[in-house]
Amino acid sequence: MSTVGTMSSNAGGRGSGQSKPIQVMGEILDINRSGSYFILSITAPGIAEFAQPGQFVTVGMGGEETSMVLRRSFAIHRVQSRGVYGGSLDLVVSPVGKGTTWLASRKRHDQVSLVGPLGKPFTLPTQAVSCALIGGGYGSAPLFLLAEKLRERGCRVDSIIGASSDDKLFGGLDLKRVSSSLTVTTDDGSSGIKGRVTDVLDATIDAGGTDIIYACGPMPMLARVAEIATTRKIFSQCSVEESMACGIGVCMTCVLPVVGDDSITRMVRSCVEGPIFRGDRVRWSDIGTVPPDTFGAPEATGTR
Amino acid sequence: MTRAIISSQGIPSQGIPSQGAQAPEPTGNRGSIVTPQSWLDMSTNLGGLNLSSPVLTASGCAAAGRELENYFDITELGGIVTKSIMLAPRSGRATPRMAETPSGMLNSIGLQGPGVDTFIEQDLAWLNARGARTIVSIAGGTAEEFGKVAAKLRVAGGVEAIEVNISCPNVADRGQVFACRSDSAANVVQAVRRNSDGKMPIFAKLSPDVTDIVEIARAVVSAGATGVSVINTLLGMVMNTTTMRPALAGVTGGLSGPAIRPVAVRCVWQIRQAMPEVPIIGMGGIRSGHDALEFILAGANAVSVGTSIFNDPSAPIRIQRELSNELGQRGFSKFSDAVSYAHRNEDLVLDPAQENFADDWDFITE
Numbered sequence: 001m002s003t004v005g006t007m008s009s010n011a012g013g014r015g016s017g018q019s020k021p022i023q024v025m026g027e028i029l030d031i032n033r034s035g036s037y038f039i040l041s042i043t044a045p046g047i048a049e050f051a052q053p054g055q056f057v058t059v060g061m062g063g064e065e066t067s068m069v070l071r072r073s074f075a076i077h078r079v080q081s082r083g084v085y086g087g088s089l090d091l092v093v094s095p096v097g098k099g100t101t102w103l104a105s106r107k108r109h110d111q112v113s114l115v116g117p118l119g120k121p122f123t124l125p126t127q128a129v130s131c132a133l134i135g136g137g138y139g140s141a142p143l144f145l146l147a148e149k150l151r152e153r154g155c156r157v158d159s160i161i162g163a164s165s166d167d168k169l170f171g172g173l174d175l176k177r178v179s180s181s182l183t184v185t186t187d188d189g190s191s192g193i194k195g196r197v198t199d200v201l202d203a204t205i206d207a208g209g210t211d212i213i214y215a216c217g218p219m220p221m222l223a224r225v226a227e228i229a230t231t232r233k234i235f236s237q238c239s240v241e242e243s244m245a246c247g248i249g250v251c252m253t254c255v256l257p258v259v260g261d262d263s264i265t266r267m268v269r270s271c272v273e274g275p276i277f278r279g280d281r282v283r284w285s286d287i288g289t290v291p292p293d294t295f296g297a298p299e300a301t302g303t304r
Numbered sequence: 305m306t307r308a309i310i311s312s313q314g315i316p317s318q319g320i321p322s323q324g325a326q327a328p329e330p331t332g333n334r335g336s337i338v339t340p341q342s343w344l345d346m347s348t349n350l351g352g353l354n355l356s357s358p359v360l361t362a363s364g365c366a367a368a369g370r371e372l373e374n375y376f377d378i379t380e381l382g383g384i385v386t387k388s389i390m391l392a393p394r395s396g397r398a399t400p401r402m403a404e405t406p407s408g409m410l411n412s413i414g415l416q417g418p419g420v421d422t423f424i425e426q427d428l429a430w431l432n433a434r435g436a437r438t439i440v441s442i443a444g445g446t447a448e449e450f451g452k453v454a455a456k457l458r459v460a461g462g463v464e465a466i467e468v469n470i471s472c473p474n475v476a477d478r479g480q481v482f483a484c485r486s487d488s489a490a491n492v493v494q495a496v497r498r499n500s501d502g503k504m505p506i507f508a509k510l511s512p513d514v515t516d517i518v519e520i521a522r523a524v525v526s527a528g529a530t531g532v533s534v535i536n537t538l539l540g541m542v543m544n545t546t547t548m549r550p551a552l553a554g555v556t557g558g559l560s561g562p563a564i565r566p567v568a569v570r571c572v573w574q575i576r577q578a579m580p581e582v583p584i585i586g587m588g589g590i591r592s593g594h595d596a597l598e599f600i601l602a603g604a605n606a607v608s609v610g611t612s613i614f615n616d617p618s619a620p621i622r623i624q625r626e627l628s629n630e631l632g633q634r635g636f637s638k639f640s641d642a643v644s645y646a647h648r649n650e651d652l653v654l655d656p657a658q659e660n661f662a663d664d665w666d667f668i669t670e
Contacts, residue, residue, distance in 0.1 A: 290395045
């Protein structure tokens with residue numbers, strides 16, 4: 001795979017041109033509904049200006065005396081680096097839990113605590129290659145920013161979004177504007193092709209001559225995307241969603257087994273080493289376990 | 305910081321300068337109070353270890369300090385207490401490792417870490433180069449392992465104190481934690497003491513999941529601990545009602561956060577009552593300077609900020625600032641004067657020259 005060698009790598013991690021995360025109070029400028037989701041526009045001076053596609057922010061829940069002690073993380077959907085209010089960004093909130101329901105019910109001018117930009121961004125090709133972008137559910141949120149950057153570099157962009165049903169699809173219209181093609185799938189057939197995003201991936205690869213696959217969505221979807229990419233010898237980058245307590249690399253809760261450059265599997269933090277991982281490096285079928293050959297894995301007895 | 309001072313609610317404003325998001329203003333009748341941070345002596349002594357501030361990070365909530373550098377200057381804190389280090393690298397447990405609970409969280413990480421050699425080469429070296437005061441938390445499956453880790457740290461140097469995490473499973477005792485028995489807790493502390501410099505401050509971190517925490521505190525101090533860290537997490541459990549299985553892969557986990565704070569304050573109080581001179585590092589759900597003050601009044605010589613870091617990465621430095629304000633508002637000129645102040649005799653007055661202060665004490669409990 002020639003493109004692999006030409007990726008502008010951020011594998012070096014810390015430093016490499018990425019801005020450091022900061023902690024700021026943001027003001028909610030607007031809240032809009034999109035299907036089952038809410039799009040929050042929030043001022044984020046010092047974050048929005050430096051955010052790169054695939055990075056995320058964490059948002060404090062419930063105010064100062066909240067009983068929700070953990071922040072929630074959200075992929076950065078869009079950024080406006082200049083405006084009346086300075087930089088601002090858009091987050092996509094799916095109100096399914098206590099915290100996200102609280103956030104979705106905020107009003108304009110409410111203040112929320114933000115930390116970001118966090119995590120490693122998607123790496124971008126240095127040449128004008130053909131890219132397939134795949135989003136499952138609100139997993140398509142970070143793809144819009146990515147598609148714009150890819151188009152700036154002259155890349156072809158073919159997008160696929162999918163969800164269980166029509167109301168759970170996100171960002172189709174926006175993506176369509178920056179993509180050469182957009183394919184929509186739903187599990188129940190309420191919109192687009194009935195089936196999964198991975199059912200149409202092969203056809204998209206064939207039609208677009210895909211060199212790189214970018215994906216964001218639920219773990220089973222990512223696992224299948226990575227499998228197809230690896231089988232077809234296409235470089236893939238997947239944005240994982242692991243539950244995180246801190247988002248900044250100190251709590252060690254968001255780990256998953258990933259194979260390093262030295263072929264050794266380690267339990268790595270998806271917040272700082274990720275959330276973007278090479279599809280062929282994540283041990284998808286072992287997520288939720290510590291594979292016995294992991295660095296520092298317990299001896300045969302007592303993983304618990 | 306917009307969430308500067310959140311702690312003065314519940315205290316009537318009579319006789320106290322009005323509290324907003326700023327430091328107290330100088331007032332006529334309380335001329336000695338200016339901006340507390342500027343003159344209040346925050347230094348503390350932990351059994352020979354002098355720190356410029358009593359606010360530390362809590363083990364397991366700050367990694368080895370480096371990630372927090374994005375949010376504040378870690379050298380401004382009293383010290384960094386590292387995540388527990390073991391002899392060998394450890395992968396930790398499977399996920400899910402975490403569940404949020406009311407005003408707290410449950411975790412079951414399984415002591416993931418690089419092992420003491422890599423820790424010394426990378427993390428400790430970085431902390432020392434950065435000029436941080438480092439308290440290294442150590443863990444082990446046997447008393448011997450604790451001793452070996454301590455011996456390696458002794459050779460490495462650059463360690464201000466050792467915190468002994470005895471709340472980890474004892475391989476020789478069917479996985480029961482060392483902290484739940486006086487003899488096993490004492491054995492670990494002895495092993496660490498034998499392998500450390502005689503002057504090295506050693507703090508045993510106690511579990512609240514015991515019948516009598518004072519008995520364990522006495523045992524570890526007799527075994528050579530300089531002081532105690534109080535408390536570790538409480539053992540808890542959460543069910544996932546979708547899978548109808550335990551929410552954590554490790555089944556049980558450690559409960560932390562504001563939910564456990566009253567338990568922690570009680571433990572500090574009981575140990576201080578029994579052992580008037582033993583250095584105590586207090587921790588458990590500290591979210592504000594006001595919370596930290598509770599521990600100090602109960603007898604803590606220093607406090608560690610843990611789970612709150614997950615909510616607010618700059619919490620330790622904010623709490624340090626807030627604590628200074630809280631002390632200043634109550635007329636203290638030295639942090640050390642506030643330690644154990646709740647244990648004072650009823651008729652003791654802070655400063656006879658400021659008699660009306662005595663009235664304020666009635667309102668301090670929320």
